Amino acid sequence: MSLTTLTGVISSSALNNNFSDKLNSLDSQAGSIPTFHQFNIETLDLTNAPAAGTNIADFTAPDDLELWVVGLSMWNTNLVSKVVTMTLTAIDSAGTSVTKYLLDQSVTVNVTGATAAEFNATRQDWSSFSGTKVFLAKGVTYRLTLTCSADTVDRAYGFIVTRVRRRRA
Amino acid sequence: MSKSRSVVSFNANTTLTPTKLNKAWDRLAIDLRDVIQQRYTYSNFTLDWTGLPSTGIAEDFIFRIKAPFLYKVVGIELVSYGAANVTGISIASSLTGFVTTSLTTTTGTKVLATGNFQAFNVSGAEATFTLTVTSTGAYTLGKTYLNVLLQCDRAPVELTDANIPFVASGEAVAAAKQNTGFTTYESRVTSSNNANSHNSIIVFIRRNIAAAATIPTSDRDLRIPSDGRRLNTVDTVHTGALTNNIVMTITDETGATVVTATTNGSGAPPNKTQGTSVNDTQTESATYTNPAKDYKLTMTRAGAGAAAISLAYFVLYMKG
Numbered sequence: 001m002s003l004t005t006l007t008g009v010i011s012s013s014a015l016n017n018n019f020s021d022k023l024n025s026l027d028s029q030a031g032s033i034p035t036f037h038q039f040n041i042e043t044l045d046l047t048n049a050p051a052a053g054t055n056i057a058d059f060t061a062p063d064d065l066e067l068w069v070v071g072l073s074m075w076n077t078n079l080v081s082k083v084v085t086m087t088l089t090a091i092d093s094a095g096t097s098v099t100k101y102l103l104d105q106s107v108t109v110n111v112t113g114a115t116a117a118e119f120n121a122t123r124q125d126w127s128s129f130s131g132t133k134v135f136l137a138k139g140v141t142y143r144l145t146l147t148c149s150a151d152t153v154d155r156a157y158g159f160i161v162t163r164v165r166r167r168r169a
Numbered sequence: 170m171s172k173s174r175s176v177v178s179f180n181a182n183t184t185l186t187p188t189k190l191n192k193a194w195d196r197l198a199i200d201l202r203d204v205i206q207q208r209y210t211y212s213n214f215t216l217d218w219t220g221l222p223s224t225g226i227a228e229d230f231i232f233r234i235k236a237p238f239l240y241k242v243v244g245i246e247l248v249s250y251g252a253a254n255v256t257g258i259s260i261a262s263s264l265t266g267f268v269t270t271s272l273t274t275t276t277g278t279k280v281l282a283t284g285n286f287q288a289f290n291v292s293g294a295e296a297t298f299t300l301t302v303t304s305t306g307a308y309t310l311g312k313t314y315l316n317v318l319l320q321c322d323r324a325p326v327e328l329t330d331a332n333i334p335f336v337a338s339g340e341a342v343a344a345a346k347q348n349t350g351f352t353t354y355e356s357r358v359t360s361s362n363n364a365n366s367h368n369s370i371i372v373f374i375r376r377n378i379a380a381a382a383t384i385p386t387s388d389r390d391l392r393i394p395s396d397g398r399r400l401n402t403v404d405t406v407h408t409g410a411l412t413n414n415i416v417m418t419i420t421d422e423t424g425a426t427v428v429t430a431t432t433n434g435s436g437a438p439p440n441k442t443q444g445t446s447v448n449d450t451q452t453e454s455a456t457y458t459n460p461a462k463d464y465k466l467t468m469t470r471a472g473a474g475a476a477a478i479s480l481a482y483f484v485l486y487m488k489g
Binding site for chain 2: 056
């Protein structure tokens with residue numbers, strides 16, 4: 001559809017066309033710029049009993065966000081097989097996990113390091129996930145937590161990428 | 170995103186009234202103004218002081234962010250798990266309007282201080298974020314970081330009443346006036362959709378790089394999902410001498426080089442020495458690059474003969 005130049009006697013069809021054209025333009029462009037936020041967590045020498053806070057990253061969602069990508073990597077040069085897990089939870093002001101603002105969804109991702117393997121990673125595209133979508137609510141504090149099943153990994157690095165869509169008022 | 174409000178339909182073989190035409194324009198204008206109200210974009214970055222020793226030099230307490238775009242800091246979260254002998258910390262910034270924010274630490278327990286204000290940055294100007302630690306003795310900081318919330322503006326052109334071809338009572342409906350109205354409306358829709366106004370910053374930090382040491386393979390990479398985000402410009406900052414180079418490499422997920430902006434001023438990438446400002450002229454890149462999937466950021470340096478570096482960090486300025 002495109003604008004019809006009005007001339008002389010204005011026809012109803014031309015008017016309808018032009019107003020419809022502008023509405024389509026508005027609908028398509030208003031939502032066409034997705035903006036992304038990335039939140040990271042990194043722990044060097046992650047142990048199965050980490051020092052306070054070293055395996056935790058808290059952040060407050062700056063907008064209403066949709067979970068888009070989840071990634072987790074580990075570097076493991078020890079001769080021990082282990083599992084690194086990253087968990088996303090919502091927390092209250094006391095740091096206690098709550099599920100209300102994650103719409104009761106649980107977001108956990110694991111990486112299993114084989115013996116003597118140096119680098120292992122997973123990357124999940126939630127953008128193409130066909131199940132229940134996970135949304136983070138503006139102003140709510142969320143927590144990324146890394147845990148290690150045993151011993152120590154040289155480094156664990158996780159991230160989530162979230163997506164904002166523009167909304168009409 | 171919700172759908173537009175209901176459409177006014179014009180019927181054939183009926184008289185076109187100004188009231189009906191004005192109503193159609195009014196609804197269209199309300200829809201666009203609602204979109205324009207969503208002009209601001211938000212992003213965040215994190216600065217980390219974990220592992221900072223009390224013996225650190227002054228520059229170890231400072232992060233220098235020299236973004237090639239205009240932004241506001243509208244909020245911060247200062248988090249610390251303290252350390253033995255540390256009684257409190259505070260964060261200050263060179264940004265106009267930044268409110269110094271402090272907290273009293275408790276060793277091993279998360280303490281949070283938040284700030285909500287309007288602190289302004291000028292494009293290309295360096296902003297410093299400086300941590301101050303109060304202590305009763307030597308320390309090595311536990312987990313301590315600052316989340317910074319940025320606001321950027323798409324700066325759309327407003328749709329004024331004068332832009333809307335309302336028809337006054339008794340006025341003939343002129344085709345030319347209506348055509349101008351439609352054209353102007355389209356330009357306002359386009360301006361509300363400024364794709365180059367969602368800016369973000371990513372900071373990759375390493376501390377306490379020992380003399381003659383390389384950066385371990387396990388610690389030197391950062392993988393950043395692309396997802397349409399384009400690389401604008403970069404900065405490399407470290408507290409060593411310029412000859413004690415920290416090298417930033419940016420590839421895609423396959424290892425292919427991602428071509429970075431070449432207009433970053435002196436240095437390739439820009440560098441600084443301790444105690445001075447970032448010495449490049451930071452400007453918007455004329456072209457942006459982004460890989461299909463991930464950026465892979467790698468920090469390396471030659472170990473042999475290299476002096477210790479207490480703080481090194483990369484700053485990526487992204488769009489989208």
